Amino acid sequence: MSAPNKSFDPVEVSTLAPVYLDQQVTAALDAIANASDLDELKAVRLLHTGDRSPLALANREIGALPPAAKAEAGKRMGQARGAVNQALEVKTAELEAKRDEQILLTETVDVTAVSELSLRGSRHPLTTIQEQITDVFLALGYELAEGPEIEAEWFNFDALNIAPNHPARTMQDTFFVEHEDSGLVLRTHTSPVQIRSMLNRELPIYVVCPGRVFRTDELDATHSPVFHQVEALVIDKGITMADLKGTLDHFAQTMFGAGIVTRLRPSYFPFTEPSAEVDLQCFACRGASVDNPSAPCRTCRSEGWIEWGGCGMVNPKVLVACGIDPDVYTGFAFGMGLERTLMFRHGITDMRDMVEGDIRFTRAFGLGG
Numbered sequence: 001m002s003a004p005n006k007s008f009d010p011v012e013v014s015t016l017a018p019v020y021l022d023q024q025v026t027a028a029l030d031a032i033a034n035a036s037d038l039d040e041l042k043a044v045r046l047l048h049t050g051d052r053s054p055l056a057l058a059n060r061e062i063g064a065l066p067p068a069a070k071a072e073a074g075k076r077m078g079q080a081r082g083a084v085n086q087a088l089e090v091k092t093a094e095l096e097a098k099r100d101e102q103i104l105l106t107e108t109v110d111v112t113a114v115s116e117l118s119l120r121g122s123r124h125p126l127t128t129i130q131e132q133i134t135d136v137f138l139a140l141g142y143e144l145a146e147g148p149e150i151e152a153e154w155f156n157f158d159a160l161n162i163a164p165n166h167p168a169r170t171m172q173d174t175f176f177v178e179h180e181d182s183g184l185v186l187r188t189h190t191s192p193v194q195i196r197s198m199l200n201r202e203l204p205i206y207v208v209c210p211g212r213v214f215r216t217d218e219l220d221a222t223h224s225p226v227f228h229q230v231e232a233l234v235i236d237k238g239i240t241m242a243d244l245k246g247t248l249d250h251f252a253q254t255m256f257g258a259g260i261v262t263r264l265r266p267s268y269f270p271f272t273e274p275s276a277e278v279d280l281q282c283f284a285c286r287g288a289s290v291d292n293p294s295a296p297c298r299t300c301r302s303e304g305w306i307e308w309g310g311c312g313m314v315n316p317k318v319l320v321a322c323g324i325d326p327d328v329y330t331g332f333a334f335g336m337g338l339e340r341t342l343m344f345r346h347g348i349t350d351m352r353d354m355v356e357g358d359i360r361f362t363r364a365f366g367l368g369g
Contacts, residue, residue, distance in 0.1 A: 016058055016061055016062070016065075016073050016076070016077070018076060020058070021055070021058065021076060021077070021080045022080075024048075024054045024055055024058075024080065025055075025080045025083050025084060027048070028044070028048035028049075028055075028084045028087070029083070029084070029087050031044045031047070031048060032044055032048075032084075032087045032088060032091045033087075033091070035091060035095070037095060037099070038092070038095050038096065038099060041088070041091055041092060041095055042221070042350065044088075045088055045220065045221055046221050046349065046350075048084055049081070049084060049085070049088070049220065049221075050221060051307075052301065055077070055080060055081055055084065058077065059077050059081070062074055062077065085218075122362065124354075124362065125342060125346075125354070125361075125362060125365045126228055126338055126339065126342060126354060128365070129338055129341060129342050129345070130210045130228065130230065130338055132255075133208070133210065133230050133251075133255070133338070133341075134208055134210055134230075136250075136251060136254045136255070137208035137232060137251075138208070140206075140247075140250075141206060142206045142207055142208045142232065143201075143206065143207050143208075144207070144208060144209075144210075145193050145194075145196070145197045145201075145207040145208065145209045145233075146193060146209070146210075146211060147187075147190070147192055147193035147196050147209070147211070148187075149186060149187055149211070149212060149213075149214070150177060150184055150185075150186060150187075151184070151185055151186070151187040151192045152183060152184060152185075153183050153184070153185060154183075155192035155195050155196065156185055156187050156188060156189075156191075156192050158321075159192075159195045159318065159321045159322065160191055160192075160195065160270060160271040160318060161270040161271050161315050161317045161318055161321075162270045162271070163270070166270070173188065173215055173216055174186075174188055174215070174216065175214050175215075175216060175225075186213075186214035187211075187213055187214065188213055188214065188215050189213050189229060189231075189335070190209045190210070190211045190213060190229045190230070190231045190335065191209075191231060191271060191333075191335070193207075193209040193211065193231070194207070194209060194231060194233040194333060195318075195321075195322060197209070197233060198233075198235060198318075198319070198322035198323075198324060199322050199323070203235060203236070203324070203329060204234075204235055204236035204237070204329075205233060205234065205235040205236070205331070206233075206234050206236075207232070207233050208230065208231070208232050209230065209231045209232070209233065210228065210229070210230040210231075210338070211228065211229065211230075212226060212227070212228050213226075213227060213228070213229050214226055215227075219351075219352060219355070220351075220352070221349065221350045221351060221352065223351065224339070224351055224352075224355060226355075227337060227338070227339050227351075228337065228338035228339060229335050229336070229337055229338065230335065230336065230338055230341075231333060231334065231335035232247070232333065232334055232335070233314070233331065233332075233333045234247075234331050234332050234333075235314065235319075235324065235329050235330075235331035236329065236330075236331065237328065237329055237330075238330070239313075239329075239330045239331050239332055240313075240330070241264075241274070241313060241332070243332060244311060244312075244313070244332035244334065245262070245264065247332075247334075248262045248278060248311065248334060249261050249262055252280055252281070252308075255341065255345065256280065256283040256344070256345065257283055259286070260280065260281050260283055260286075261281050262278050262279060262280055262281065262308070263278075263279045263281075263305060264276035264277070264278060264279075264311070265277045265279060267310065267312075269310055269312055270315070271312075271314070271315050271318050271333070272310075272311070272312025272313055272314060272315055272332075272333060273312065273313060273315045273316070274312055274313060275310065275311070275312035276310070276311055276312055277307060277309075277310055277311075278307075278308045278309045278310065278311050278334065278336070279305040279306065279307055279308060280305065280306045280307075280308040280344070281304065281305060281306075282297060282299055282300035282303075282304055282305060282306055283299070283344070284297055284298075284299035284300065285297035285299065285300060285302075285304070287304035287305075289302040289304065290302060290303065290304040299344075299347070306344060308336050308340070308341075308344075309334060309335055309336025309337070309340075310334065310335060310336075311332065311333065311334030311335070312332065312333065312334075313330060313331065313332050314330070314331040314332065314333055319331070339351055339354060342354070346364075346365075
């Protein structure tokens with residue numbers, strides 16, 4: 001996504017043009033209408049509402065617009081995505097009713113059959129991958145840090161240099177406890193744990209912070225209102241971006257195999273400066289599918305890289321807020337979603353499979369039997 005440009009005419013952003021958006025909505029509605037069962041509808045949902053869908057990619061371009069143009073573009077995008085989501089809901093209800101009717105007609109139950117023995121419980125795959133990631137950093141000498149899930153706004157936003165008028169602080173993205181002026185929220189990321197660590201721990205600080213977070217997203221194939229993150233924070237003398245890159249490469253190789261590397265793309269986060277998006281080299285094709293039509297890769301869509309998380313050097317304003325002298329100490333932080341990491345490692349395409357409690361999902365990981 002390009003950087004903000006105050007002299008930019010939004011009409012020039014082709015993916016935000018009304019004609020383009022109308023075309024994408026029409027294509028999505030046609031595909032939804034033609035889906036004959038829930039499996040086909042699931043594929044349509046991923047294609048037209050997933051992270052790499054045309055509408056999702058167009059939505060990213062809004063950040064490049066000048067403030068005067070963002071409202072109009074956002075409204076237009078909201079209407080387009082709303083129309084697609086509404087059509088998906090209607091079609092889902094229709095196909096589920098059709099499926100249930102078919103089951104009643106075709107399936108019978110032998111009430112005299114002997115039931116199976118109850119299976120023993122086990123850890124969920126998300127729990128095991130959280131433990132594995134934590135162990136990676138504990139082996140490097142880091143400490144485990146945890147914090148409350150109901151958090152004060154100061155820890156969740158202010159101390160992280162997130163301005164009072166930042167969109168993430170509105171009811172659209174954040175679950176407020178009681179009311180918006182209560183000052184308490186369900187934490188939207190695990191970064192407040194980093195603030196608490198800087199306030200409560202002796203320097204230098206090396207911590208890993210896994211945990212559950214909450215945002216007002218609707219549950220679909222790639223989003224959930226409740227999900228998990230893991231973040232790492234280092235504060236010490238002489239810390240540089242090179243230390244950050246080396247740590248990310250070690251982390252990637254531990255999780256996805258020897259030789260896997262990461263790359264950093266310039267980005268923006270209020271709490272880090274400079275900031276970057278972390279891309280992971282595709283662990284399936286290792287970049288061999290790029291510009292190679294004879295060997296396409298479904299994992300990275302032949303791009304060679306997979307978006308993994310965010311990172312950067314801790315913003316001096318954050319250090320000052322926590323009473324740390326930025327002229328003496330520097331540090332880095334990074335974070336990524338556990339669900340996203342689990343999906344990468346095991347080829348999972350629908351996040352809902354992780355939360356629906358179907359034992360057939362956990363059995364695939366050797367659990368629940």
